[in-house]
Amino acid sequence: MIRVININKSFDDQKVLDNVSVTFEPGKTNLIIGRSGSGKTVLLKSIVGLHDIDSGEIWFEDVLFNKLDFKDKKEIRKQMGMLFQGSALFDSLTVEQNVMFPLNMFTVKSTEEKIERVNFCLNRVDILNVNELFPSELSGGMKKRVAIARAIALNPKYLFCDEPNSGLDPITAILIDELIKELTEEYSMTTIVNTHDMNSVMEIGEKIVFINEGIICWEGSKNEILHSDCEILNDFVFANALAKQLRSSENK
Amino acid sequence: MILRFLSQLGRYFMLLKKVFSKPEKSSVYYKQTMHELVYLGLNSIGIVAVVSFFMGAVITLQTAYNTENPIYPTYLIGLGTRDSILLEFSSTIVALILAGKVGSNIASEIGTMRVTEQIDVLEIMGVNSASYLILPKMIATLVFNPFLTLISISVGIVGGWLAGTFSGVITSEDFIYGIQYAFIPYYIVYAMIKTVFFAFIITSVSAFHGYYVNGGSLEVGQASTKAVVHSSVLILLFNVILTQLLLS
Numbered sequence: 272m273i274r275v276i277n278i279n280k281s282f283d284d285q286k287v288l289d290n291v292s293v294t295f296e297p298g299k300t301n302l303i304i305g306r307s308g309s310g311k312t313v314l315l316k317s318i319v320g321l322h323d324i325d326s327g328e329i330w331f332e333d334v335l336f337n338k339l340d341f342k343d344k345k346e347i348r349k350q351m352g353m354l355f356q357g358s359a360l361f362d363s364l365t366v367e368q369n370v371m372f373p374l375n376m377f378t379v380k381s382t383e384e385k386i387e388r389v390n391f392c393l394n395r396v397d398i399l400n401v402n403e404l405f406p407s408e409l410s411g412g413m414k415k416r417v418a419i420a421r422a423i424a425l426n427p428k429y430l431f432c433d434e435p436n437s438g439l440d441p442i443t444a445i446l447i448d449e450l451i452k453e454l455t456e457e458y459s460m461t462t463i464v465n466t467h468d469m470n471s472v473m474e475i476g477e478k479i480v481f482i483n484e485g486i487i488c489w490e491g492s493k494n495e496i497l498h499s500d501c502e503i504l505n506d507f508v509f510a511n512a513l514a515k516q517l518r519s520s521e522n523k
Numbered sequence: 524m525i526l527r528f529l530s531q532l533g534r535y536f537m538l539l540k541k542v543f544s545k546p547e548k549s550s551v552y553y554k555q556t557m558h559e560l561v562y563l564g565l566n567s568i569g570i571v572a573v574v575s576f577f578m579g580a581v582i583t584l585q586t587a588y589n590t591e592n593p594i595y596p597t598y599l600i601g602l603g604t605r606d607s608i609l610l611e612f613s614s615t616i617v618a619l620i621l622a623g624k625v626g627s628n629i630a631s632e633i634g635t636m637r638v639t640e641q642i643d644v645l646e647i648m649g650v651n652s653a654s655y656l657i658l659p660k661m662i663a664t665l666v667f668n669p670f671l672t673l674i675s676i677s678v679g680i681v682g683g684w685l686a687g688t689f690s691g692v693i694t695s696e697d698f699i700y701g702i703q704y705a706f707i708p709y710y711i712v713y714a715m716i717k718t719v720f721f722a723f724i725i726t727s728v729s730a731f732h733g734y735y736v737n738g739g740s741l742e743v744g745q746a747s748t749k750a751v752v753h754s755s756v757l758i759l760l761f762n763v764i765l766t767q768l769l770l771s
């Protein structure tokens with residue numbers, strides 16, 4: 272479980288997170304949704320400690336994460352996996368070396384064991400026979416999968432995904448979403464996913480947090496989202512023409 | 524302006540502190556250092572050799588044409604070539620060339636990793652990204668650049684000898700006599716000390732500019748230009764300081 276209590280974050284004069292409090296539960300896919308520029312990435316990076324917050328508390332189970340020093344943070348970070356908006360694979364390493372990187376860094380396994388683990392993770396995300404290719408030789412969807420494989424290589428307790436399906440076609444996007452959801456349940460991870468894609472919201476959202484201009488406006492499940500009173504959320508949810516039609520026909 | 528300079532300087536030393544903290548896993552660092560030795564060191568031999576060869580040749584010819592005088596013994600051309608190469612060219616000029624090649628390379632590599640969030644990936648895994656990315660490069664250049672300087676000295680002198688003898692400004696015997704005449708071994712030590720200093724400047728300044736890139740590929744380009752300009756200026760500045768300290 273991850274608890275965020277009253278965090279604030281500004282860049283120069285611009286306030287990006289305004290008193291954000293939210294709880295993310297284990298074994299669930301938690302979604303943070305919001306428009307572009309609403310502060311989703313900043314929130315996620317603040318939670319994992321890539322941004323220093325101005326005030327507030329971030330708890331991982333019963334550890335106050337944002338007050339730890341680098342060494343103690345490291346212990347918790349070993350339990351984190353993160354998928355970045357642009358995949359962020361290491362350009363100079365092959366697919367296999369990318370997934371093996373955390374294993375090399377933090378385990379004392381033999382080479383055979385490491386290769387076995389790498390292949391297991393790559394299999395799990397349906398990436399086959401590309402071990403020797405470099406990231407520049409992969410498609411966007413494959414990069415995302417490899418990045419997921421790397422994120423789960425050390426069996427993390429926490430998985431963070433920043434827009435896992437941006438830039439992918441709708442079918443691949445759904446496959447990636449489902450993969451994240453399955454992995455979350457399989458390993459009872461606490462997963463937080465940033466997205467502005469309503470498809471993924473309806474597909475995998477168990478707990479949904481809507482953020483607008485740095486303020487959390489609404490929390491709930493995907494069943495509740497269609498019937499909220501929150502004006503800004505409704506604009507967001509029904510921005511899509513099809514959804515609008517659906518609602519107006521429902522209202523008739 | 525001064526405030527900005529001071530805050531940059533502060534960040535530079537903070538980064539150095541991060542770089543020189545205890546490595547996570549020495550085997551990974553060792554492998555990385557070997558890779559950088561090849562990538563930043565061995566791959567620079569070619570350009571250093573070419574530059575040094577022509578430098579040596581030009582120095583010999585210049586010295587010859589500027590000292591055309593019957594009472595001036597020609598072996599002094601060899602001596603002049605040797606000392607110019609040892610004292611200035613093989614350390615300072617080669618450092619400037621390497622600032623262009625290695626410096627821009629380091630800044631753009633690390634800068635690209637910053638803007639594509641690869642550095643964030645390292646951080647999130649719990650890896651000290653500054654140390655992991657910069658320390659191996661630092662060790663590789665500090666260890667290997669003295670060899671590059673030695674190569675440069677040797678190739679430079681050969682270049683001078685060839686240019687001198689082929690153009691007929693000096694005989695082979697005179698040149699060889701000249702380069703051995705009144706030889707001060709300390710000059711080699713001096714060149715090595717300068718080289719190590721310059722290697723540190725090139726690597727740390729370039730890594731600094733790369734590590735703190737903010738933005739996209741445009742900024743990476745700017746960072747790598749800044750890396751070259753700043754390390755070149757610092758090399759010239761420290762050249763004056765070190766010369767004063769070491770030779771006075």
Ligand SMILES: Nc1ncnc2c1ncn2[C@@H]1O[C@H](COP(=O)(O)OP(=O)(O)OP(=O)(O)O)[C@@H](O)[C@H]1O
Pocket residue numbers: 282287305306307308309310311312313314467
């Ligand atoms: N490093 C930074 N320095 C200054 N401002 C920043 C920085 N990172 C983000 N911001 C600002 O914070 C605000 C929120 O940005 P953020 O990246 O969190 O948006 P987002 O919700 O992730 O958008 P998107 O869906 O497009 O990824 C933006 O106005 C942005 O300009």
Ligand SMILES: [Mg+2]
Pocket residue numbers: 311312313356433434
């Ligand atoms: Mg974002």
